[in-house]
Amino acid sequence: MLKLYQVRQRAYLKQIFKYLRYVLNDFFVLSLLFAFGGLGLAYSNYLKALKNQPTPSYAPYIMAVILTLVIQFGQLKTLLKPADAVFLLPKEGEIRRYLTRAKRASLVTGVLFTIGCSLVLVPFLLFILKFDRLQVTFICLTAIVLKYFWLSLEEFTLYFEMSKGIKFLFCVVYPFINFLIAALGLGVYALTFSLVGCLLIFIWRQSMGEKQIFLWQQAIGKESSRMMNLYRFFNLFCDVPYVVTSAKRRKYLDFMLPKAHKKRPYYYLFARGLVRSGSFGSLFFRLLVLGGLLLCFLENRYLALLIALIFTYLICFQMGPLKDKYNEIVFTHLYPLTQTDKTRDFAKLMRILMLAVVLLFTICYFAGTRDVKYSLVTGILLLLESYALLKRQSKEK
């Protein structure tokens, strides 16, 4: 079982790094650098401004809130898979050792993250809250201890069902109180109090007999959700095969959809595929709204035009794959319909979409720049752009 965790961890890390490559592409890294630079500057300005003033009253609460939030990150990575419910059941006795390994691995990342954030907070503690080095050390230690407590609690919930309220109490309220105590200058008490919590967990674990039933379904479910969230994050940067967004009914949009019409089955299908899917419908809507809002607030005529052109291109480009969405459904090949029908119907849908996009963007452009002449020019340019893009799209297979 211990070897199993090692093997899985290796595969897991390999997968994470594979996706991280896509996340940390040049653009993103650059924007992150800018963001961190800006934040860092703002932070140091804030510190400089309040350095010589008395501690504001909200400061301890801010510290407590931030630290409580920090320890919520870095979950227990059990790396259990759905098939384990069948294959690993005989190994129920050894699951404890497996979990210990898992907790140790999760502690590494969790504690590192906590330490990192605490270090970032240190200037705040030193200059705003005006603590001495000893207090700061106590606070950092308390954070680490509470992170350990938090992970142990996660482990606890894999054996005993815990209601959401109680879990919240232990995971959020208890650490918050500890941090508040520390924030009020009583670091040593906070540390002691946290250690008491850990002691209780320790006692529980010792008292838990070998026969304690492990909640397989819940544990696997939690791990699956954790992985799903991770995949969803990666899905923002690249196509993750595991992320399958389910269709939403969106009955209120039914009035817009084409009715059953003899000549256009693909149009019927694609329209619904667009409106009701998470990957296409929601994406289209998000890009439309984002682009529209941006344009409404941009006064610079040329910048707004650039944004409008870019967003139009983005929308057209992102909707393209809709054409191939149903290629894996056998009926798409079985129906007595031709490829030409499909291409033609898809082109019709795209034309309507792009027309709506151009119209909306032109209106928003006008709302932002208040220039009729330029708005008309923009509208025409967008139309030309859409025409060119659609032409190219229909030429593709």
Add this chain to the structure above:
Amino acid sequence: MILDVENLTGGYFMRPVLKDLSFTVNEGELVGLIGLNGAGKSTTIKHIIGLLQAQSGQILVGETSIKKDPINYKKKLAYIPETPVLYEELTLKEHLEMTIMAYDLDYETAFQKALSLLKIFRLDNKLDWFPANFSKGMKQKVMITCAFMTEAELFIIDEPFLGLDPLATRDLLNLIDQVKQRGAGVLMSTHVLSTAEKYCDRFVMIDQGSLKAKGTLAELRDLYGAKDASLADIYLGMTELAGEEHA
């Protein structure tokens, strides 16, 4: 003849899985396509419905060849896959409408027919639901409805009985009987030999991609040389013999 498979040799890419396979399905007939796992039943079906291209030989459905007239060829077919295949974003009603549009059926007649089928399967109150969220059995019933609401001449059903409760099995067999009576042919691939024995008019047995035997139960019994053998006996006997040949 509704379906005429002549000297079909084909398979995946470079590997010919089917070797010189020939059989027919006549009007008003239910033919059982029998074979072990991996014998080539699914491959045969994929060739007939046009997902795979034959390397040699030809397949005619109602005198139409898929190479010469694919649209009309496909209009004559209805297919029920082993595992239900549905559109995630369409409601049950929309799946029906999609079938009507694709096969160019008359809306009113076809829809009424579909509704009567849904009533039999107790799905008529779920027209506005997503079949993608149904249980497996319910999904299969949706597939059956979409197939049997058409005016197809040839029905191809892959492993129909797995996952259907006895009531639905009976209903499906009734439907098959109805289309047989109006002159359509049905090709059914299955492992459930006891049911096949009772309802199929003829059998086509394949093993390792080639035809082992074909005919009615009586003809097969003659071939096998046992007057009272069940289909299962005949099948096991023939494949064992074949196994000895290859051993």
